[in-house]
Amino acid sequence: xxxxGKFLVLSGVVLVLAFVLVYYGVxxxxxxxxxxxxxxxENAGKRLSKLYSDLSVTTLEPVKGQIDLDxxxxxxxxxxxxxxxxxxxxxxxxxVEIFSSTEKSGSGVDGWLTDAAADFNKANITVDGKPVSxxxxxxxxxxxxxxxxxxxxxxxxxxxxxxxxxxxxxxxxVKTQLVSKRIVGNVPGxxxxxxxxxxxxxxxxxxxxxxxxxxxxxxxxxxGYTDPFAxxxxxxxxxxxxxxxxxxxPLSDTAVQGFEKFQANVPFIASTxxxxxxxxxxxxxxxxxxxxxxxxxxxxxxSGYVFTxxxxxxxxxxxxxxxxxxxxxxxxxxxxxxVTQEKYQQAAKKKGFNxxxxxxxxxxxxxxxxxxxxxxxxxxxxNGSKSIxxxxxxxVSGSMxxxxxxxxxxxxxxxxxxxxxxxxxxxxSYSDKVTINLPIAKYDTNQQSMFVGAVKSLQAGGGTATxxxxxxxxxxxxxxxxxxxxxxxxxxxxxxxxxxQGNSLKDIKGLxxxxxxxxxxxxxxxxxxxxxxxxxxxxxASINADTxxxxxxxxxxxxxxx
Numbered sequence: 001x002x003x004x005g006k007f008l009v010l011s012g013v014v015l016v017l018a019f020v021l022v023y024y025g026v027x028x029x030x031x032x033x034x035x036x037x038x039x040x041x042e043n044a045g046k047r048l049s050k051l052y053s054d055l056s057v058t059t060l061e062p063v064k065g066q067i068d069l070d071x072x073x074x075x076x077x078x079x080x081x082x083x084x085x086x087x088x089x090x091x092x093x094x095x096v097e098i099f100s101s102t103e104k105s106g107s108g109v110d111g112w113l114t115d116a117a118a119d120f121n122k123a124n125i126t127v128d129g130k131p132v133s134x135x136x137x138x139x140x141x142x143x144x145x146x147x148x149x150x151x152x153x154x155x156x157x158x159x160x161x162x163x164x165x166x167x168x169x170x171x172x173x174v175k176t177q178l179v180s181k182r183i184v185g186n187v188p189g190x191x192x193x194x195x196x197x198x199x200x201x202x203x204x205x206x207x208x209x210x211x212x213x214x215x216x217x218x219x220x221x222x223x224g225y226t227d228p229f230a231x232x233x234x235x236x237x238x239x240x241x242x243x244x245x246x247x248x249x250p251l252s253d254t255a256v257q258g259f260e261k262f263q264a265n266v267p268f269i270a271s272t273x274x275x276x277x278x279x280x281x282x283x284x285x286x287x288x289x290x291x292x293x294x295x296x297x298x299x300x301x302x303s304g305y306v307f308t309x310x311x312x313x314x315x316x317x318x319x320x321x322x323x324x325x326x327x328x329x330x331x332x333x334x335x336x337x338x339v340t341q342e343k344y345q346q347a348a349k350k351k352g353f354n355x356x357x358x359x360x361x362x363x364x365x366x367x368x369x370x371x372x373x374x375x376x377x378x379x380x381x382x383n384g385s386k387s388i389x390x391x392x393x394x395x396v397s398g399s400m401x402x403x404x405x406x407x408x409x410x411x412x413x414x415x416x417x418x419x420x421x422x423x424x425x426x427x428x429s430y431s432d433k434v435t436i437n438l439p440i441a442k443y444d445t446n447q448q449s450m451f452v453g454a455v456k457s458l459q460a461g462g463g464t465a466t467x468x469x470x471x472x473x474x475x476x477x478x479x480x481x482x483x484x485x486x487x488x489x490x491x492x493x494x495x496x497x498x499x500x501q502g503n504s505l506k507d508i509k510g511l512x513x514x515x516x517x518x519x520x521x522x523x524x525x526x527x528x529x530x531x532x533x534x535x536x537x538x539x540x541a542s543i544n545a546d547t548x549x550x551x552x553x554x555x556x557x558x559x560x561x562x
Contacts, residue, residue: 065452171368431462465502
């Protein structure tokens with residue numbers, strides 16, 4: 001071989017070696033600095049397909065069921081009132097029962113009214129010569145409003161966090177009398193991380209609800225808030241945001257269009273304050289809503305966040321309800337006078353109340369009909385232009401046989417009335433095997449009928465392969481998103497027990513993280529740590545419910561998320 005030929009051969013070998021080195025070098029360096037989860041994200045589709053192909057999955061022929069066209073019956077879904085604890089019992093035969101919001105009728109820093117009411121009952125107070133007392137029931141303002149509006153249970157008196165709930169009750173036709181506009185002071189606020197607060201000040205010159213609303217609408221600020229059908233701060237923020245866009249009419253086209261833009265950039269609606277705080281701890285949110293009394297008692301928040309008040313004050317008004325005899329009205333008035341004494345107001349201050357007294361409500365309290373209409377606007381517009389694709393994953397293992405499965409069916413059949421018509425839904429059931437009872441499709445009348453038929457046909461038996469059911473749900477959603485990429489995916493898992501067959505959380509945790517699909521879990525008659533672990537991955541709620549209250553809780557969850 002000539003020198004020239006040897007040179008060409010050698011050059012070719014060098015080029016091949018260089019190509020090989022570059023190829024492997026690129027592949028190696030492309031993964032440098034990446035976590036295991038980030039590397040596997042590139043192969044998530046293949047992993048999901050592999051896991052799914054290893055499952056035993058049956059797809060059933062959908063069967064139509066009879067649609068219930070009756071309106072939502074809130075009273076029927078509410079559990080017995082005994083589900084909500086009495087924190088102060090009456091000590092006399094003549095007494096009034098008071099529903100009280102949870103931040104003041106619990107225990108510890110949340111037990112101000114509990115302590116004051118116990119003292120009232122020891123004070124030997126009389127009306128018409130007879131000793132009197134109070135009974136205090138600890139119940140969230142939104143839930144209490146549902147009991148009162150529906151007529152399921154109406155106490156003698158009600159002290160919610162703010163006057164908005166009183167106006168909603170009044171508009172529903174229940175007779176209300178405002179006995180005291182304030183029994184203890186509190187303020188709702190947006191809690192903002194210090195770094196983001198400084199950035200907002202730098203751009204807008206000040207931080208208030210208007211600048212925060214503008215920043216959210218411009219996608220410069222990631223904030224979460226709570227369900228305005230259930231939460232006092234959530235309802236307050238809703239009407240405050242609407243009025244930010246149109247002060248004269250919070251229901252005008254201008255207000256609604258502004259709210260849609262605002263809502264399109266809100267990444268998170270929490271079912272509970274606890275869920276929202278957990279999401280904030282993960283670093284997913286720049287800010288969230290909270291009452292000052294809760295904020296000031298949370299050391300982890302005070303050090304890293306700034307509190308910005310907004311909306312109507314939360315001064316715990318006290319209402320008398322219904323056609324009460326004068327004697328009961330007198331007890332309620334005496335109770336209001338008793339708890340507003342200086343001694344008890346100072347005790348409240350030690351628990352975080354009666355602070356920020358200089359803050360005045362930014363808006364007047366709206367009529368209850370306007371507030372109810374605002375809630376409907378929120379329900380229709382909360383997902384912005386994005387519709388939702390949701391898969392319900394139902395546990396039909398042997399342990400669900402009997403009452404648990406009956407209640408699961410009832411909760412799905414009643415809860416589906418809260419599902420928005422623009423959304424798409426599907427249903428999967430699982431025991432030791434997985435069944436696709438209903439593929440994902442737009443929730444029109446036809447799909448609703450087939451959903452009802454699928455739910456009614458569920459039967460229990462076998463082991464519990466929860467994570468296999470989730471794998472199948474993820475696969476259905478990824479196929480749906482391939483066809484409709486603008487949809488927002490959700491999964492709802494309904495189960496009563498720990499997984500005992502199939503894949504484990506370890507097997508699929510990376511997939512859940514990579515696909516970022518929120519998985520809401522509902523545990524029946526159990527505190528299921530595994531389900532809570534699933535929900536916490538992408539900041540979704542985990543609800544523990546028993547057969548008495550699961551229908552109401554699921555209805556609220558669907559209402560907030562769907």
